[in-house]
Amino acid sequence: MNHIPLAMLAQLLLSPFGLWLGAALASGYFLGREMAQAEYRVIEDFYGNRANMPWYGSLERRAWTKKGMLDWILPAAAVILVAYFMEGIL
Secondary structure, three states, X not given: OOHHHHXXXXXXXXXXXXXXXXXXXXXXXXXXXXXXXXXXXXHHHHHXXXXXXXXXXXXXXXXXXXXXXXXHHHHHHHHHHHHHXXXXXX
16 A cells, blocks of 8 residues: 555655645545446446446445555545644654
């Protein structure tokens, strides 16, 4: 699971613009990535092709795996904690 170090690296690289901006962009990247994977998963398993899937297909619970949830929640939590605790230091 290299998502956490990558999210923190992105946050570090964006730190001149603000830790919270880095946290938001890193979290958004991993959330979007996992939503795309969930979308492909639900299309393959339940809808057959993209045209048959409703707009909310990637938000369906059955599209998500435990690993997929953790792959965006843990990096998001890590960069939010870094931004929160480092806010007064930098």
